[in-house]
Amino acid sequence: MRMIEVLGPGCANCRRLEANAREALTMAGVEAEIRHVTDYREIAARGVLSTPGLVIDGRVVSTGRVPSAGDIAELLFTSEA
Amino acid sequence: MTAVALRRLHLPFSLVVVVAAVAWLVAWFAAAPFASWFAFDLLRLERGSPLGEAVAFFAFDVPKVLLLLLGIVTLVTLVRGFFPPERVRDALAGRGSLVGTAAAAAFGIVTPFCSCSAVPLFIGFLEAGVPLGVTFAFLISSPMVNEVALVLLWGLFGPGIALLYMVAGLAVAIVGGLVIGRLRMERHVEDYVWEIRSGGAAVATSHPTWEQRIRDAWAYTRDLVRRILPYVIVGIGIGAFIHGYVPTDLIVAIGGPGNPLAVPLVVLVAIPLYSNAAGTIPIVEALLAKGLPLGTTLAFMMAVVAISLPEFVILRRVVKPRLLAVFAGVVVAGILAVGYLFNLVVPA
Numbered sequence: 512m513r514m515i516e517v518l519g520p521g522c523a524n525c526r527r528l529e530a531n532a533r534e535a536l537t538m539a540g541v542e543a544e545i546r547h548v549t550d551y552r553e554i555a556a557r558g559v560l561s562t563p564g565l566v567i568d569g570r571v572v573s574t575g576r577v578p579s580a581g582d583i584a585e586l587l588f589t590s591e592a
Numbered sequence: 593m594t595a596v597a598l599r600r601l602h603l604p605f606s607l608v609v610v611v612a613a614v615a616w617l618v619a620w621f622a623a624a625p626f627a628s629w630f631a632f633d634l635l636r637l638e639r640g641s642p643l644g645e646a647v648a649f650f651a652f653d654v655p656k657v658l659l660l661l662l663g664i665v666t667l668v669t670l671v672r673g674f675f676p677p678e679r680v681r682d683a684l685a686g687r688g689s690l691v692g693t694a695a696a697a698a699f700g701i702v703t704p705f706c707s708c709s710a711v712p713l714f715i716g717f718l719e720a721g722v723p724l725g726v727t728f729a730f731l732i733s734s735p736m737v738n739e740v741a742l743v744l745l746w747g748l749f750g751p752g753i754a755l756l757y758m759v760a761g762l763a764v765a766i767v768g769g770l771v772i773g774r775l776r777m778e779r780h781v782e783d784y785v786w787e788i789r790s791g792g793a794a795v796a797t798s799h800p801t802w803e804q805r806i807r808d809a810w811a812y813t814r815d816l817v818r819r820i821l822p823y824v825i826v827g828i829g830i831g832a833f834i835h836g837y838v839p840t841d842l843i844v845a846i847g848g849p850g851n852p853l854a855v856p857l858v859v860l861v862a863i864p865l866y867s868n869a870a871g872t873i874p875i876v877e878a879l880l881a882k883g884l885p886l887g888t889t890l891a892f893m894m895a896v897v898a899i900s901l902p903e904f905v906i907l908r909r910v911v912k913p914r915l916l917a918v919f920a921g922v923v924v925a926g927i928l929a930v931g932y933l934f935n936l937v938v939p940a
């Protein structure tokens with residue numbers, strides 16, 4: 512099972528990122544668990560300074576911006592290797 | 593049918609950008625004639641009458657502020673994309689106090705900051721070895737010398753006041769950072785912060801294309817403008833009312849040089865206005881025109897953007913009450929100093 516994590520304390524951007532991630536999964540036809548990380552310690556421990564952060568399968572792929580569903584779908588494929 | 597045809601007609605992205613830029617310029621130069629036509633020809637209001645001047649102020653300021661926000665925030669966001677906080681942190685780690693503090697304050701101008709990022713940013717800086725005072729210089733400067741405030745100050749008052757504001761804001765951030773650094777308050781940071789290890793920060797730095805960058809910047813700007821537009825319009829409405837109806841004598845009596853407590857008074861008024869910088873500036877524009885002294889005006893602006901109760905509440909998670917109090921005290925003292933200093937140098 513693949514894993515998408517959204518790092519952010521629950522601000523508007525983090526919720527938008529989570530929605531985009533769900534849309535990306537549907538677009539790409541990929542099954543994955545989505546986790547929303549709101550604990551500051553864990554966010555900081557991942558080395559993310561600006562929220563929201565996007566983590567795919569344990570790798571931080573984007574910080575400080577809200578990638579579109581299309582961008583995330585692409586990231587799902589490129590980070591598969 | 594036409595809609596489908598249009599959607600198929602994939603315009604080259606560069607053409608869209610050029611068309612948007614030209615449309616912006618045309619609208620910019622049409623704003624002033626439009627406002628005077630709207631108030632004095634269409635509505636047949638009398639030039640010089642309170643209502644006529646108020647309506648003209650409103651009809652000129654709304655398109656002007658909107659255009660400034662859309663155009664320049666997009667550009668600023670584009671530039672900021674090249675200075676992510678991760679890069680700033682790496683540049684600041686292990687610097688000496690004076691150089692590091694000044695650099696941190698300068699980076700605050702170009703680095704995006706939202707108060708929901710304050711905590712991860714704070715932890716990330718300290719964890720990478722950025723000194724506490726340098727970190728606070730950044731935390732003071734980043735919201736205070738913020739792009740929306742600077743752009744609006746520039747557009748409505750000209751470059752002189754915008755630059756004064758920037759220099760004053762940087763000075764507050766540098767002095768504040770140096771003071772906090774000198775007080776050696778590391779033990780007033782919550783203990784768990786020192787225990788976090790990110791393990792060398794395995795953050796993949798993405799390399800977006802120019803088209804992605806421009807699209808990102810535009811999406812961010814559209815969002816921001818949509819969020820703050822109601823405040824801007826209310827602010828311009830209040831500004832228009834002041835412009836047309838409030839007598840200059842009243843403003844001078846309350847905020848002028850005759851009242852030595854004017855600066856702390858406006859700072860107090862500004863505290864609940866947090867995050868409404870865009871709505872506040874049109875009010876300030878009207879007040880300044882009515883004789884509010886420059887220092888008092890700058891102090892008011894700074895207090896609106898830099899004294900944020902929500903941010904203090906969020907920061908309480910990582911710093912103990914005494915350090916939080918010192919942080920707040922340093923910021924307030926800095927703003928008051930700027931107000932009195934400018935009033936002294938540039939008398940009304």
